[in-house]
Amino acid sequence: MPSIIKVKEKGQVTLPATIREQIGLAAGDFLEARVERGKITLEPKEMLPRGIVQGLADIRRGRIFGPFTAGKATQWLKDEAGKGSKAQRA
Secondary structure (H helix, E strand, O other): OOOOOOOOOOOOOOOOHHHHHHHOOOOOOEEEEEEEOOEEEEEEEOOOOHHHHHHHHHHHOOOOOOOOOHHHHHHHHHHHHHHHHHHHHO
């Protein structure tokens, strides 16, 4: 159902709660605004670095391993560093 909203003095608008709920918007979320064929389009956007977004997608899909303790992580790093130096010697 369309809603009529008023543009305030500084260009601010308030999206009705029913619209925010339909697309899952929460306070602090970002929207990308653009003009398309004379209409304003607002699209939800995540403002995270690409690596973080990809990492979160991996977690959601179950493509993770761990958790690691500091000791296990340190040992893994030492093992990986040793592999590189062995390959350089050969």
